[in-house]
Amino acid sequence: MPQPAKLPRGITRYRGRYRVRMTHEGRTHALGMFETLTDARAALDIARGDAVRDRFVPPSEHRAARKAEEVRAEAEAVTLREWCEMWLAGLEANHHRSRATVVSYRSVLKNHVLEDLGDIRLAALTTERVSEHLATLASRPSERHPGARVNGVAPNVVIVLRSMLNAAVKAKVGGLDAFDFPKSPKHRRVRPEDEQGEVATPEEVKAFTEAMPQRLRIAVPLAAWCA
Template identity: 30%
Template sequence: MHEDGTTKGEPMAARSGMRAFGRIRKLPSGYFQAGYVGPDAATHYAPHTFEAKVDAERWLADEHRRVGQPDWLPPKLRRAHEEANLPPTLADYAAGWLRSRDLKPRTRALYQGLLDRFIVPELGSVRLPAVTPTMVRQWHTSLGPNRPTQRAHTYSLLRSILSTAVQEQIIPMNPCLIRGAGAAKRKTVTEPATLDELRVIRENMPERLRLAVDLATWCSLRQGELLELRRGDVDIAAALLHVRRAVTRLPGEPPLVGTTKSAAGVRDIHIPPHVLPAVEHHLSRYVPPAKDSLLFVGRDSGEQLASSTLYRWFYPAREAAGRPDLRWHDLRHTGNHIAGAAGATLADQRYRMGHSTFAAAMRYQNTAKGRDKIIADEMSKMAGE
């Protein structure tokens, strides 16, 4: 005996719940199941049950209208077809967006981390056209103000992803409309190191790493550029560093050698005269004669020196100089500050630091190359050498 009063052997037409089209059956759970025999002579059920009988009846009425159409499809097949044509969710689109980008490994890892931690958990399941300015504002507020740089980077990433969706005509407008949200203002600006502080820092580093302080400061090198320098990149006769590559380290992975941060990072930097003797000393004592020998090598690994090793010595050295606020990256900006005081123009500084787009670098290069030796000489004069 069925719950609706019919027995197992009764024909379908005799059971309660039968209608002019389709049938509705009350389940033991109290919910209602709706189904009908389609033009293909197969029985098709609604993809879900209904709490109220009137909702089941409404679904059957809608299916009854569809059955008369020449393009009728079974409910399951139709649902799969509709889902295949829905706009992507933010999580799916962001994953494809990231795969299609030509990014440095560290940048790719940064973006993936921001997506995994802050964007996908809150907004990942939302389909792109459903992401609204209000939704973005509420999400941005939930990030909190304690880490302004991270918050700004996360917002900028979301804005960039959705900007591409606008270009690809998936959404009509970018819902990231919060003015200034992509820029973080530092609470304090680190003062460049003084010449005396630089001397103390250098003296408190192991001898094999003192040149790293010199080149980071006086040649304005990024850490990845510095740690990938090899003997063949140093031209003693011309007092030049040929910056062509950079090394990146990701947790748990071996060093990855690639191009510089941008096309403008490929540059020839004049070594200030007072730094040149330190370069010659370092090459003679710590660097094997082969052209591909690294200037700074991890003693245990034989690979590029790890940042953690550099910091293990740098942190006590900066403490000795009374500058616990100084980051390694600030040495590069200290050098830029000294170059400016020595008469370097904005174009000179951009060339020396490798800052700018490729097109801008080409505009600066012709003027800056001729002046870079003059700037290096003036920097040495400021150092008192």
């Protein structure tokens, strides 16, 4: 019975396949499992050639780099809409956060942000794009006060959108390490003063909300911020 050919150093037979290993700089590296001896020899020759040329990278490092790239790509695929849902869910789970506030935030984002910016990846969102969106909002006529110079929507969007993006930066979601939010549009009066007094400030709206019975609190921020 003929004796099996001696395998090259670095190649062993394991469960019907050829396992290839190579020692480099005092460490043994697994190069992989191959179906044929020809493929195993080729892998070993390539690795040895790379080692001679000082270009050898252990397969484990290749795998780690690929995994890191996959994680990075997955993180940077998060859209503004997806982060919006994660952020709002986090606020809803915070017992110290008013439910009325969360509902008003959700309404502002749904009605004035997501349709235009929702499908943009956080990693691709720019200061210029947000500034353009805010300018478009500010240019729309007021639905409640036809003929008014401003509609009062953009300043409310600024409050919510800035908070959401700041939270994304803090959590490093979507690969965001920083975001330069554009200069906020000046909050100008939508209608002139009348005998009923000035439009309520954000602090007054908050005070009104907290003064209402629990079951009616949601009405105040909805009326104030969502018209």
